[in-house]
Amino acid sequence: MSGIPLDEPAPPRTSGMPGREALLPWLTTPALLFVLVGIWHLYVTETEISAFILPSPASVWTAWLEMLDSPRAWRHTGATIYVTLVGFAWALVVGVGLGVAIGRLRWLEQTLNPFIVATQVIPKVALVPLFVVWFGFGPTSKIIVAAVLAFFPILTNTVLGVKSVDAGHRDVMVSLNATRWQIFRRLELPSSLPYILTGMEVGIVLAIIGAIVGEYLGGNAGLGYMLIARMNAYETDSLFAVIIHMTILGFVFYFGIGALRRFLIPWHASSGR
Amino acid sequence: MPPLAPDLSALAAPGTGAIVLDGVEKWYGTRDRLVHALARTDLSVAEGELVVLLGPSGCGKTTLLRMVGGLIPPTSGTLTVEGTPLWKEGARQDAAVSELGMVFQEANLFPWLTIEDNIALPLELKGVARAERRARAHALMRLVGIAGFETRWPKELSGGMRQRAAIARALSYDPHILLMDEPFGALDAMTRDQMNLELQRIWMETRKTILLVTHSIGEAVFLADRIVLLSPRPGRIDTVVDVPIERPRTLDTQGHPAFQSIAKALRHRLAEIS
Numbered sequence A: 001m002s003g004i005p006l007d008e009p010a011p012p013r014t015s016g017m018p019g020r021e022a023l024l025p026w027l028t029t030p031a032l033l034f035v036l037v038g039i040w041h042l043y044v045t046e047t048e049i050s051a052f053i054l055p056s057p058a059s060v061w062t063a064w065l066e067m068l069d070s071p072r073a074w075r076h077t078g079a080t081i082y083v084t085l086v087g088f089a090w091a092l093v094v095g096v097g098l099g100v101a102i103g104r105l106r107w108l109e110q111t112l113n114p115f116i117v118a119t120q121v122i123p124k125v126a127l128v129p130l131f132v133v134w135f136g137f138g139p140t141s142k143i144i145v146a147a148v149l150a151f152f153p154i155l156t157n158t159v160l161g162v163k164s165v166d167a168g169h170r171d172v173m174v175s176l177n178a179t180r181w182q183i184f185r186r187l188e189l190p191s192s193l194p195y196i197l198t199g200m201e202v203g204i205v206l207a208i209i210g211a212i213v214g215e216y217l218g219g220n221a222g223l224g225y226m227l228i229a230r231m232n233a234y235e236t237d238s239l240f241a242v243i244i245h246m247t248i249l250g251f252v253f254y255f256g257i258g259a260l261r262r263f264l265i266p267w268h269a270s271s272g273r
Numbered sequence B: 001m002p003p004l005a006p007d008l009s010a011l012a013a014p015g016t017g018a019i020v021l022d023g024v025e026k027w028y029g030t031r032d033r034l035v036h037a038l039a040r041t042d043l044s045v046a047e048g049e050l051v052v053l054l055g056p057s058g059c060g061k062t063t064l065l066r067m068v069g070g071l072i073p074p075t076s077g078t079l080t081v082e083g084t085p086l087w088k089e090g091a092r093q094d095a096a097v098s099e100l101g102m103v104f105q106e107a108n109l110f111p112w113l114t115i116e117d118n119i120a121l122p123l124e125l126k127g128v129a130r131a132e133r134r135a136r137a138h139a140l141m142r143l144v145g146i147a148g149f150e151t152r153w154p155k156e157l158s159g160g161m162r163q164r165a166a167i168a169r170a171l172s173y174d175p176h177i178l179l180m181d182e183p184f185g186a187l188d189a190m191t192r193d194q195m196n197l198e199l200q201r202i203w204m205e206t207r208k209t210i211l212l213v214t215h216s217i218g219e220a221v222f223l224a225d226r227i228v229l230l231s232p233r234p235g236r237i238d239t240v241v242d243v244p245i246e247r248p249r250t251l252d253t254q255g256h257p258a259f260q261s262i263a264k265a266l267r268h269r270l271a272e273i274s
């Protein structure tokens, strides 16, 4: 796949301010955030609500800065990142592999479909205690939870992608005597990639959720464990700090996939510009 | 000009020619019934000849072309490409297919490949080295008149330019035969005239055998050495018309008396069979 950058001519500037829409979020997002935090702050000072119920933004900020300073917090962060990424990687490999097979083979789809639907409707977090029983309190059970959650969006999007391969494109490959492998490598894979990436975007977020929920219930590592520990210690400001930390982690992963998208499929409309 | 009579002499004896159809027939089986898309058909296209398939919608033009291209097997009969049977015991013969280049109504360029990579795709599949692929793609882009767009994405090209790229892709591995299914059907009239001139030039430069499908009488008469008129329900050959107009033909050729009388006769016959 070649991603040769193009020197696009600048679009005609009909409106007075060029690139206005691209700049807008850079102004509105901080402004809105500022307003929300302001309301939070005012509410806390005006109502004199207990810091145990709702700490002030300033104390949450302090708690978060303390967290950033603490090696222990970073160990927990590392544990969650590890569980999320390993779980996600398994989901990706199995989801894409099985998705490609199901998308190509009708009989396989018909055979597996009831099971896929069944596993979709099971509330998967309900399985977490079971995984803990089976695989113990170590990272394995949490990796499995993260993988199971991330697996389905990746699988279903891959199936959709493989099925959406353009019939005309297929004709081209068939008329060129392409082998099955070449059809996969040169047509089905690149053509499904936008779909797979969409599945990955949903999947990575679910993998974090899976990791955290897994950490709630088992063991003594990870941000999920940290959250429960703070709750039990009645340190609500630290609790908020952990939530902020998790949110930032989610953003980093999500935008990581977005960057991957722009790198892998610059030709696709979803890559923006 | 007298009304067109079925000209059976033009159906050369089976066994000769670049493309030979011998009793080729096609039935499509859909969920609840069978469709007789093409009745037993004999046709032979000579080497270097430009034959146009013309006919009303649904008369089996695409079906015939896709069978010749090896995309679908005939229900019965034999298809021979440059002396090699296209199908043997249900298996498609790759040697025969590699002498065929196909151009479809849609350009069918891969959006994730640049124009030059699209054109070089057949060479890549055949394992040709990168430098050679490149050189070949660039030469072809000059031939079809899109030099300078090597590193563009397909979406950045106009419909006519994309179709030129599709022709270049079909020519990349130098097949002896080009099969074209309404290659200019999606283009506006002006671009279409231009593309017809270009195709004639490319054909005269490369001396390929061309089998081209069209809906347009004007396009058929302008391009063809021979026009095969198909009639529907079931699809079959109605008439074969020679077009003895000298080349290169130009836009003025449309005012040529022979052009006009052939076009007129085709128009009348088409009205009768549609």
Ligand SMILES: Nc1ncnc2c1ncn2[C@@H]1O[C@H](COP(=O)(O)OP(=O)(O)OP(=O)(O)O)[C@@H](O)[C@H]1O
Pocket (backbone or CB within 6 Å): B028, B029, B030, B035, B036, B037, B055, B056, B057, B058, B059, B060, B061, B062, B063, B064, B215, B235
């Ligand atoms: N895959 C298919 N399954 C069933 N019937 C088909 C299929 N493809 C074509 N047909 C039928 O076969 C007949 C011939 O179709 P074909 O596409 O070859 O016509 P055509 O001459 O190319 O028409 P057009 O000029 O509209 O492209 C039509 O009646 C059509 O409905």
Ligand SMILES: [Mg+2]
Pocket (backbone or CB within 6 Å): B061, B062, B063
């Ligand atoms: Mg057709």
